[in-house]
Amino acid sequence: MPEGRERTPSEPGSTLSDATRETTRENRRTWDTWSDSYQRKHGGMLGGSQAEAWGLWRRPEHELRVLDPVAGKDVLELGCGAAHWSASLAGRGARVVGLDISGAQLRHACHRERVALVLADAQALPFADGSFDLVLSDNGAMSWADPYLTVPEVARVLRPGGQLAFCANSPFFAMCWDSRQRTLTPGLRRGYFDLHTSRVAPTAVDYVLGYGEWLRLFRSCALVVEALIEEPPPPGAATSFGDRPQEWTSRWPVEAIWSARRM
Numbered sequence: 001m002p003e004g005r006e007r008t009p010s011e012p013g014s015t016l017s018d019a020t021r022e023t024t025r026e027n028r029r030t031w032d033t034w035s036d037s038y039q040r041k042h043g044g045m046l047g048g049s050q051a052e053a054w055g056l057w058r059r060p061e062h063e064l065r066v067l068d069p070v071a072g073k074d075v076l077e078l079g080c081g082a083a084h085w086s087a088s089l090a091g092r093g094a095r096v097v098g099l100d101i102s103g104a105q106l107r108h109a110c111h112r113e114r115v116a117l118v119l120a121d122a123q124a125l126p127f128a129d130g131s132f133d134l135v136l137s138d139n140g141a142m143s144w145a146d147p148y149l150t151v152p153e154v155a156r157v158l159r160p161g162g163q164l165a166f167c168a169n170s171p172f173f174a175m176c177w178d179s180r181q182r183t184l185t186p187g188l189r190r191g192y193f194d195l196h197t198s199r200v201a202p203t204a205v206d207y208v209l210g211y212g213e214w215l216r217l218f219r220s221c222a223l224v225v226e227a228l229i230e231e232p233p234p235p236g237a238a239t240s241f242g243d244r245p246q247e248w249t250s251r252w253p254v255e256a257i258w259s260a261r262r263m
């Protein structure tokens with residue numbers, strides 16, 4: 001790991017509210033519980049030749065070209081899970097840190113070469129200001145942690161000119177997700193103006209903001225949006241995430257890829 005990364009002196013997480021701490025604990029326990037079955041079910045699709053690909057339909061990075069060149073850059077993957085992205089970027093010459101809050105998830109990453117793994121909360125990053133050139137998250141902690149905490153932390157640890165790139169659920173997903181049936185419905189089930197947290201499973205909460213609110217938050221943290229990519233899955237594309245029916249995803253964006261630059 002490059003020098004000067006350690007954050008001093010505050011204890012990570014010490015500034016979180018009690019409610020955020022409780023939700024974060026709940027999500028960590030849930031990911032610890034889900035980890036082995038998640039890796040069994042989705043690991044094949046997330047790794048190998050699809051390691052550098054975005055979202056549930058694994059849109060290849062070499063087609064979308066979201067990322068700056070990574071060779072020689074300091075990269076942080078937020079919510080890295082088994083660290084497929086991290087390992088692939090390290091193979092292209094980046095110095096990579098994979099961070100996750102779940103020890104069980106990181107155990108699936110511990111055989112990776114050239115990736116420094118950190119067990120920590122994305123809402124209180126244990127790194128010095130200006131440590132990274134790129135922060136990325138592919139349905140990782142930018143989805144599973146509170147953006148009002150993660151976005152300021154990302155802006156703090158990015159160097160000027162650095163890039164934040166992430167794929168997360170869209171507001172349409174959050175408004176149309178039926179958490180009891182665990183599927184997407186064609187009708188709106190909740191309002192746009194009360195997005196933020198969504199209970200996506202009985203023991204798990206994820207986070208989505210409306211478009212204007214994402215833009216306001218980025219701007220308040222000196223991040224300028226360069227791209228917002230919303231595309232339907234390619235015709236006939238397969239995913240191991242079967243609870244996103246094609247009749248729905250061909251009509252509305254289920255996820256979005258954002259790229260923003262630190263001023």
Ligand SMILES: C[S@@+](CC[C@H](N)C(=O)[O-])C[C@H]1O[C@@H](n2cnc3c(N)ncnc32)[C@H](O)[C@@H]1O
Pocket residue numbers: 024027028031046078079080081082083099100101102105120121122123137138139140141144145
């Ligand atoms: C859907 S998985 C994605 C992981 C990886 N991108 C993949 O596709 O395998 C979400 C990850 O975010 C992690 N996560 C959840 N909350 C987090 C937090 N507050 N800080 C860091 N990681 C978190 C979970 O432990 C989990 O590994």
